[in-house]
Amino acid sequence: MKSILFLLVAICPSLFAASPNILFLFADDWGKYASIYAEVEGKGSLNDVVKTPNFDKVAKQGVLFRNAHVNAPSCTPCRSSLLSGQYFWRTGRGAILRGAVWDEKIPSYPLMLLEAGYHIGKTHKVWGPGTPSDAPYGGSKYAFQKAGGKVNQFSQFVTDKATKGGDIEAAKQVLYDECRSNFRDFLSANKEGKPFCYWYGPTNVHRKWIKGSGKKLWGIEPDSLKGKMPPFLPDVPEVRQDLADYFGEVAAWDACIGTLLDELEKSGQRENTLIVISGDHGAPGFPHGKCNLYGFGTNVSLSVTGPGVKGGRVVDDFVCLPDLCPTFLEAGGVAVPEVMTGRSLWPVLKSDKSGLVDSTRTHVFTGRERHVENARSDYSPYPQRAIRTAEHVLIINFRPDRWPLGDPYGLGDGQTPSRDELENETRVTHPDEDSGPTKAWLIGARNTPEWKAHYDWVYGKRPKYELYDLKADPHETKNLADDPAHLATKTELEKRLLAELTRTGDPRMIEDGKFFENPPLSGPVADEEGAKKRKGPKGQPKAKK
Numbered sequence: 001m002k003s004i005l006f007l008l009v010a011i012c013p014s015l016f017a018a019s020p021n022i023l024f025l026f027a028d029d030w031g032k033y034a035s036i037y038a039e040v041e042g043k044g045s046l047n048d049v050v051k052t053p054n055f056d057k058v059a060k061q062g063v064l065f066r067n068a069h070v071n072a073p074s075c076t077p078c079r080s081s082l083l084s085g086q087y088f089w090r091t092g093r094g095a096i097l098r099g100a101v102w103d104e105k106i107p108s109y110p111l112m113l114l115e116a117g118y119h120i121g122k123t124h125k126v127w128g129p130g131t132p133s134d135a136p137y138g139g140s141k142y143a144f145q146k147a148g149g150k151v152n153q154f155s156q157f158v159t160d161k162a163t164k165g166g167d168i169e170a171a172k173q174v175l176y177d178e179c180r181s182n183f184r185d186f187l188s189a190n191k192e193g194k195p196f197c198y199w200y201g202p203t204n205v206h207r208k209w210i211k212g213s214g215k216k217l218w219g220i221e222p223d224s225l226k227g228k229m230p231p232f233l234p235d236v237p238e239v240r241q242d243l244a245d246y247f248g249e250v251a252a253w254d255a256c257i258g259t260l261l262d263e264l265e266k267s268g269q270r271e272n273t274l275i276v277i278s279g280d281h282g283a284p285g286f287p288h289g290k291c292n293l294y295g296f297g298t299n300v301s302l303s304v305t306g307p308g309v310k311g312g313r314v315v316d317d318f319v320c321l322p323d324l325c326p327t328f329l330e331a332g333g334v335a336v337p338e339v340m341t342g343r344s345l346w347p348v349l350k351s352d353k354s355g356l357v358d359s360t361r362t363h364v365f366t367g368r369e370r371h372v373e374n375a376r377s378d379y380s381p382y383p384q385r386a387i388r389t390a391e392h393v394l395i396i397n398f399r400p401d402r403w404p405l406g407d408p409y410g411l412g413d414g415q416t417p418s419r420d421e422l423e424n425e426t427r428v429t430h431p432d433e434d435s436g437p438t439k440a441w442l443i444g445a446r447n448t449p450e451w452k453a454h455y456d457w458v459y460g461k462r463p464k465y466e467l468y469d470l471k472a473d474p475h476e477t478k479n480l481a482d483d484p485a486h487l488a489t490k491t492e493l494e495k496r497l498l499a500e501l502t503r504t505g506d507p508r509m510i511e512d513g514k515f516f517e518n519p520p521l522s523g524p525v526a527d528e529e530g531a532k533k534r535k536g537p538k539g540q541p542k543a544k545k
Contacts, residue, residue, distance in 0.1 A: 019195040021273040028206040030279025032299040054258035062305025068319045073281035073297040083108040083136040085325030085340035089506040096370040099525040100130035108136035109325045121186040122199040147181035154204040154252040155213035176259045214248030230475045232288045242437040274306035285436030287458035293386040317361035371432040387497040394493035395466040406431035
């Protein structure tokens with residue numbers, strides 16, 4: 001098949017002219033934080049201080065999505081769902097982070113586009129950690145990173161140069177040049193002039209960052225966040241500083257977007273390139289962010305620009321990132337396998353309407369199982385599923401006896417912490433939340449009268465059901481699940497959620513979640529050799545219509 005495609009390209013390169021290039025820019029841990037959202041949704045939020053001029057510019061030329069969500073707010077399962085076009089719970093061992101193994105029987109859009117004659121490539125992170133490394137993108141065979149990966153430690157590199165007397169802008173330029181060079185190598189490797197599919201996935205927005213880098217490198221003043229913090233984030237100097245530094249990394253990511261788009265323009269291929277920009281979940285190391293099914297954890301930036309897209313629009317349709325897979329396949333003229341549960345965005349992209357375009361896109365489903373391995377605990381997952389609409393979100397915590405962000409004392413279920421563990425902040429871990437200044441500050445303040453209730457709220461055990469009225473309570477702070485006045489809403493949403501989980505074969509609904517509750521999906525992470533031998537459920541069941 002490949003040899004025939006290569007022969008066709010050599011004889012008549014114009015055969016592929018109708019297929020657009022696909023430039024996918026996907027940042028680690030970048031949620032819905034972009035200055036354009038302050039513009040379209042009004043002032044008074046965190047986005048007031050975010051600086052993303054390059055994203056804003058390209059998003060205004062295309063379609064900006066306000067209600068884009070990941071399927072799972074954890075990197076590997078999120079990426080498993082995106083690459084496969086399926087809910088994460090249908091990807092076997094791809095449904096977890098630590099201990100993930102990719103089942104190569106699962107179709108992924110990059111390899112399908114490769115078979116269809118595309119030139120594919122990637123730089124930095126695609127799918128991981130997992131075994132085999134970046135398997136859904138063909139492993140290292142299609143990696144273009146000869147110029148290096150220093151951009152993944154953006155604030156560290158630039159701060160180090162500045163500390164040694166170097167110029168900040170010159171140090172930044174070194175990283176932009178690295179970014180440009182890797183992309184240029186990819187473009188130059190396309191000798192046959194085939195349509196290309198390129199994934200750029202830096203990790204600089206993922207922790208850790210240099211304290212004070214947001215202000216020093218990007219002019220983001222921490223106190224400009226005062227009074228804008230959502231209720232789950234303490235409005236104190238330490239947290240504002242941490243968030244400003246995070247937004248500094250977002251600004252660095254945006255600068256790389258500008259560099260790549262400039263190089264694309266210089267190559268003469270922008271007109272026929274579909275440009276899609278997003279991130280894999282909310283902010284790391286902050287309450288309600290990464291690893292949570294609240295909006296702060298699952299809502300992400302998303303814009304689509306390019307040939308066939310009627311731009312200049314802001315769309316309210318609910319989108320889940322697995323929808324990108326069939327969207328890319330349709331763009332490349334490739335049939336979408338029936339096994340995929342994602343829905344192509346092309347009906348929305350081709351429309352000239354703003355607001356709600358597709359009347360059926362009024363909700364998304366999200367979920368989570370295991371994130372990291374905690375070496376002192378029993379390695380249990382924290383199973384959650386949710387349905388989100390414009391009015392409400394219902395979250396089901398299937399094991400409310402467990403700690404939502406990992407056992408803080410690493411003792412395992414049913415174990416009682418010692419007095420030392422209760423009082424000594426260095427013994428408190430919450431391993432499913434990234435370490436950082438915000439987490440450290442909250443743990444340190446957890447026994448004070450002013451902050452104990454707040455600490456218990458964001459880190460404590462949660463009830464089986466959480467129901468939030470998003471119109472009255474957009475930050476999801478008041479659980480209405482036990483309120484009789486909201487019983488009908490809770491019942492209706494639960495019915496819809498469980499029906500979708502059943503329809504799509506979620507193992508969490510089978511034998512009380514046996515697949516997820518036993519090794520290798522639970523328990524100590526297997527060694528690499530053992531991991532390769534163990535797969536997820538056999539075959540890929542079709543979703544029931």
